[in-house]
C-alpha cells in the first residue's frame with residue numbers, strides 16, 4: 001500500500017517541528033526516516049499513524065485520504081521503542097490480543113498465532129510470559145502482535161533503540177528477512193545511519209523538520225545532497 005504525504009507541517013507552540021514535508025512511500029517498500037534527535041522523525045511517524053494531527057497537508061494511504069481519521073480507522077501496525085507487552089498475558093495471548101478484539105473465530109486465531117510464531121522464529125515460546133523473554137525476543141513479539149491484524153502499513157519508531165548493540169545488529173537482518181517475507185509497506189524511524197543503511201530500501205534524511213534527501217542507501221552514500229547529509233551519513237559510530 002502506498003503512502004503519499006503532501007505538504008505536512010506541524011507546530012508545537014511557535015516551534016516548527018515539521019516544515020512542508022512531501023514524501024511518497026511506494027507499496028511494499030521498507031523506508032527509513034533517518035535524522036538526529038529532534039529532527040521531527042517521530043512527529044512525522046505519529047502524523048502518518050493518526051496520533052498527531054498535522055496543521056496543514058494531507059496523508060493518503062493506498063489512495064484513501066486518511067488525514068482526518070484517527071488510528072483506529074487506519075489499518076496500521078505501530079511498534080515503539082518501549083513497546084510494553086501485556087505482562088499478565090503469555091506470548092500467544094499477546095499476539096492474539098488484536099485478533100480477539102476483531103472477533104476472529106477461535107480456530108482462526110490459533111492458526112494465525114502459530115503462523116506468526118513461525119515468522120518471528122519463537123516457536124515453542126508461546127506459553128512464556130514477557131518477563132521470561134530477552135529484550136530482543138520481546139520486540140519480535142511486539143512486531144508479531146502488530147502484524148497479526150494484517151495492517152496496510154507498519155510503522156516502527158526506533159523499535160530496537162533500547163537494546164544493546166549486538167542484539168540490535170541481529171534484529172536488523174532479522175527485520176530485513178521478515179520484510180522480504182511479508183512485504184508490508186514499512187516506515188522505520190532511526191537516528192542510526194548504519195542501521196538505516198543496512199535495513200532500508202530507501203532512506204529519507206531529515207533535519208530540523210525538513211526532508212534533506214530521499215534516496216537508496218547507495219545514492220545517499222555516493223551522492224549526499226548537502227553538507228548536512230554528508231556529515232550525518234559519514235559519521236559512522
Ligand code: ADP
Pocket residue numbers: 012017035036037038039040041042043044
Ligand atoms: P525525533 O523523533 O526526530 O527525535 P520529534 O519528532 O520527537 O523528533 O520532535 C521534533 C521536535 O518537536 C523536538 O524538538 C521536540 O522537542 C518537539 N516536540 C515533539 N513533540 C512535542 C510536543 N508534544 N510538544 C512540544 N514539542 C514537541
Ligand code: MG
Pocket residue numbers: 041042043189
Ligand atoms: Mg523520535
